[in-house]
Amino acid sequence: MTSAERKEAISAYVFIAPFLLAIIFMTGGPVLAAFFLSFCKWDILTPIQFVGLENYKEMFFNDPRFWKALYNTAYFTFLSVPVGMVLSIMVAMLMNQKIRGIAVYRTIYYLPSVLGAGVAVAVLWKWIFNADSGLLNYMISLCTGIPMSECPKWLASEFWSKNALVIMSFWGVGGGMIIYLAGLQGIPTALYEAAEIDGANRWQQFWTVTLPGLSPVIFFQLIITIVNSFQIFSQVYVMTDGLGGPADSTLVMVLYIYQKAFKYYQMGYASALAWVLFMVIMLATWLQFRYAKWVYYEGELRK
Amino acid sequence: MSETIPNPNESPNGFWASKRRNEKMTKIFTTIVLSIGAVTMILPVIWMLSTSFKAPTEVFAVPPIWIPSPLHFENYPKAWTISGMYASEGITFTTYTFNTLLIAVLSCIGVTSSSSIVAFAFARLRFPGRGPLFILCLATMMIPTQVTMIPTFILFKSIGWYDTYLPLIVPAFLGGGAYNIFLMRQFFMSIPYEMDEAAKIDGCTNFGVFWRILLPLCKPALTTVAVFSFVWNWNDFLNPLIYLDTNSKKTLALGLTNFVSLYGQDYHLLMAASLLIVIPLVAMFLIGQRYFIQGIATTGLK
Structure with missing residues (x-):
């Protein structure tokens, strides 16, 4: 190593020092500590007690609320992610045309996703979902003629409450739209021209040019949105007063972890829950990488 | 969308005319x-x-009254000052706004400064372990915060940071999060390396290259990171x-939640309060959108 190289390396380490601290104290250390805690019983006040696999045994064989929370989280994820993705791709494709006032449309669609997962937005949706005088049921009865009293009870109904969360998530499709829009604009127009010369119609162009060109973006978005929806929390907390009701129908994993840790002070059990959530997310991500053959990268020969 | 395949046997004029007509139809359809x-x-x-803007009696009317008359402007000051059960302690949304601003602004400074300098090192400097460390950085994006939440809480509590703003601000200065580092790094990578070399020949230090040459070119990415970090903290x-435990230290999000649990049916007041909380975000979005739509487009994907 020359002295110039050494100098460069030293200043690099100085620059990334804060990040290394974060890796050690905010990520790596806590992840290991949580792993250790998941084999313990601890309420912060009394001494910590090692219990082996007790927490996991309890969770898997003796805790219906855990299974309920896992089911609710999976239900929300597997409904909101694919439908939201199709919606945002569709909107992005419509936006990707030369139409007057496109900037205005873009702002209108994108803004809700920026306001995002805030408490204020959750309060608004709680009011929209109000069964007797909310906006949604009013619109439903206006369009279909069904009287409002026979419309779904949304947040008050054990069956509809999860679907209400899914519907609310669609208000944020603009976030994905912006990213797909950028992806669409990255597809070379020459490819479309070539397809047109070959006599491909719009539908065929979509399947052979647009979708493969967009697939790396779709892949990236799929991973990120699945990770995020497994972690849904604040909207549910606000809309159900922190309970996850009615009858635990909106009890999601993070809400359950929060309740166990900061309401009942079962730090060990909550850590075990968090680790299971972590494993589920890792498994979902791994599966996506495992079956990622549909993703097409430009400049790479397909075998 | 129904589209006809252009018939090559048609006369060229007919072909282009029908193509143009089709495009016009598509545009009208898209606009609708x-x-x-x-x-x-x-x-x-x-x-x-x-x-x-409604009176309490108008809130639950079906069909809804879209434009209440008269407009009840007084809902706004009313919602702002009653703010839950702590009015007797003199705590209103003004207190919460001040607290939230303090946290959001300081975190925003922390995230932008620290993520950009870490990203600069990853993008521009050579040092042993750069590759593995960057992969480690990306890997931390996969770890849900709930896993680290409990040990971090215990750590901060044990050093006496419970019920202070430190746990909400200090982490922002430690790298500013993997996602932001990634975003800034991608942006730095898109700037030609000749810039650095020219500056170094002129006697610039590594920090000088970062501070004087690259950072001024990164305004779109910096704005993106700043806006998103502000919104996230807000x-x-x-x-x-x-x-946070003490009522006077709480933030807008907590204040509003508390308001909901106490005045859950007073939707006219809840909507007034929610709107006031959302307005600063809308303003930031409208000011910054020119930058960060470009920022996402150029960095979020590569």
Whole structure:
């Protein structure tokens, strides 16, 4: 190593020092500590007690609320992610045309996703979902003629409450739209021209040019949105007063972890829950990488 | 969308004319669909605005009164000052706004400064372990915060940071999060390396290259990171919920939640309060959008 190289390396380490601290104290250390805690019983006040696999045994064989929370989280994820993705791709494709006032449309669609997962937005949706005088049921009865009293009870109904969360998530499709829009604009127009010369119609162009060109973006978005929806929390907390009701129908994993840790002070059990959530997310991500053959990268020969 | 395949046997004029007609039809169709979508996206906001000006008796009317008359402007000061059960302690939304601003602004400074300098090192400097460390950085994006939440809480509590703003601000200065580092790094990578070399020949230090040459070129990416970090902190619910205990230290998100649990049926007041909380975000978005739509487009994908 020359002295110039050494100098460069030293200043690099100085620059990334804060990040290394974060890796050690905010990520790596806590992840290991949580792993250790998941084999313990601890309420912060009394001494910590090692219990082996007790927490996991309890969770898997003796805790219906855990299974309920896992089911609710999976239900929300597997409904909101694919439908939201199709919606945002569709909107992005419509936006990707030369139409007057496109900037205005873009702002209108994108803004809700920026306001995002805030408490204020959750309060608004709680009011929209109000069964007797909310906006949604009013619109439903206006369009279909069904009287409002026979419309779904949304947040008050054990069956509809999860679907209400899914519907609310669609208000944020603009976030994905912006990213797909950028992806669409990255597809070379020459490819479309070539397809047109070959006599491909719009539908065929979509399947052979647009979708493969967009697939790396779709892949990236799929991973990120699945990770995020497994972690849904604040909207549910606000809309159900922190309970996850009615009858635990909106009890999601993070809400359950929060309740166990900061309401009942079962730090060990909550850590075990968090680790299971972590494993589920890792498994979902791994599966996506495992079956990622549909993703097409430009400049790479397909075998 | 029905599209006919252009018939090559048609005369060239007919072909282009039909193609142009098709394009026009597509545009009209697109505009209609986008407009219907836009109305759907905006309707909740109009509903919010409308409710916030209603008298309590008008709130639950069916069909809804879209434009209440008279407009009850007094809902706004009323919602702002009663703010839950702590009015007797003199705590209103003004207190919460001040607290939230303090946290959001300081975190924003922390995240932008620290993520950009870490990203600069990853993008521009050579040092042993750079590759593995960057992969480690990306890997931390996969770890849900809930896993680290409990040990971090215990750590901060044990060093006496519970019920202070430190757990909400200090982490922002430690790298500013993997996602932001990644975003900034991608942006640095898109700037030609000749810039650095020219500056170094002129005697610039590594920090000088970062500070004087690259950072001024990174305004779109910096704005993106700053806006998103501000919005995130403004909205953050879980962390303040865990760490803040004293009522006078709470943030807008907590204050509003408390307001909901006490005045759950007074939707005219709830909507007024929610709107006031959301307005700064809308303003930031409208000011910054030119930058960060470009920022996402150029960095978020590569």
